[in-house]
Amino acid sequence: MSKKVAIAILNWNGIYWLEKFLPSILKYSFDADIYVIDNASTDASVDLLKSNFPTVKIIINDKNYGFAGGYNEGLKNIQAEYYCLLNSDVEVTDNWIQPIISLFEKNKNIAAIQPKILAYHNKIHFEFAGAAGGMIDNLGYPYCRGRVFDDVEEDKGQYNDESEIFWASGCCFFIRSKDFWDQNGFDARFFAHQEEIDLCWRLRNTERKIFYTHLSTVYHVGGGTLNKKSAQKTFLNIRNNLSMMLKNLPFPSLVWLIFFRLCLDGVAGIFFWYKYDFSHLWAVIRGHFGFYAQLPGTWKLRQKKQDQKFYQSKWLIFKHFL
Template identity: 25%
Template sequence: MDNGLITFIIVTWNNEKQIEKCLDTLEQFTTVPHKIIIVDNVSTDETCNIVIKKYPLVQLIKSNENLGFAKGNNIALKKVQTPYVCFINPDVILTEDITLPAINILEQDKNIGLVTNKLCNVDGSDQLTTGRFTDLVSILVNVCHLYHFIPNPFRKTLCPEYYKIENGVFSPDWVIGAEMFMRTSDAKIVGGFSTDYYMYMEDMDICWKVWHQLNKKILYNADVSMIHLGGASEKQNQSYSKQEKIIINTFIFCEKYYGKKKADRFHKFIMTLYRIRRLLIYPFKVINKGNSLLEHDKNILNILKSLNYNND
């Protein structure tokens, strides 16, 4: 097949320290005919020069502006002609063939619309890869850290991000966007990633569209893994800025798919939980070195208060 079987799409932004390992291991472990498209978001380091000099077969699209994750992927998606596509981060390092198992799953089960594999840290420990769509349950479990007390079998549905699975597969609501395999036709039907967000929540959004527009499932395959250096680009953002983006985008997602009234209820609920947390934490602030947790909750409450909700 002249066009290959799958196209890998990588969006870069100042990834000179990661891109070689990513591309080298893609070539080393991918056993099917493939293409690679990189969309660069105005890197100021050597990312583009490295790709041009060392990887002449990679199609490099240099943007004149920082398009963000969603727009960058969507520009490349329009050019994909292979039957399958994989959206993959530049800070992923392969240790085995992740592609053939994913394609086999998609070929064998037409009810599956998106496949991802296990993400690991450099030391081999598992990363949080799966999640539950934002709702009252997920808010309660995460804000109150109830996942510590939930038996592992129940985490599968209540808080899949903390569900421990050594091998096998299961269908969570959504998965982290560091690596996603789809049929190209499906990816184009849902319009790729939503541009309603600028960093964070694009992955949850596309998984929602797979479930509700395509009426297909998300599949997490723990039998195949890779290293995800994790947040190589994110680390260039301040932590408060990251918190702000995540919270704002969470409510964009809620209003988009649940409506303003339900998003308002979520906002009121999460504000109440954080206020209770602060009351419980405050007496122990002397013990809490640096008051980091208090500062974190203060930041969260300030961000929540800045949103356009009148439920106080």
């Protein structure tokens, strides 16, 4: 019989991470079914699972659909009340699941929850991808409690709470399966990056809630597939952020904000060129043209109702850098 919780780990050529972190997941997740959704890996990931982890259920996608499409395809084959979408480069801890489920069952309006996410290689600091819960500013820039842009805080208990957030991190993303499918899952066009923010924004537009709890903790390595200095990551973040805003922003803010962000992206591209190399400036340009190419389809997906007070901070980029 299927358990109430299904842990789904998306894998693409991640044999190293599976071998390193699956033992802790198996040790501390006895109350969940564990699946690996393989995105057509070309390494020996599937052979490793079959030989070393026989209790792990394997779903094999016919090609690499990316993070967004890979989960959409794989989760079609998983029956559970709650999904936990877990990166392969995450170490879990004792009793990491039950506080999440207790919070779900205490508040039926909650659609998605994330735990406290600390850095695997520096365990007293928050981790870039999620920290203590995702927020967004009035210009559409995502940030986290415990991490603003590249500045990450030490965990001193300042976020030891259970509170509503704007978005939950895809690195360890618990969601009711009904809410996931009511929104038709992730936007597969995103491929990777910010698809979980878009999904959470869509959920909030339907008056569903996103939460964080400090009672569950995981440790994330980060950059297991694309590191922070990857130009491809820059491209995906630029394109997907613009498409996400077009889908979800309230109309009075839509036109001026998209235009303003296009201008700020240009400034950021020059900064990236100086800090990294020309490939990152080119990635910003490609991101803009990728957004234009998706624009007709994105407009069709525009939400019928928007949260008018969607942001938690104002002018974050200017406060942070200036």
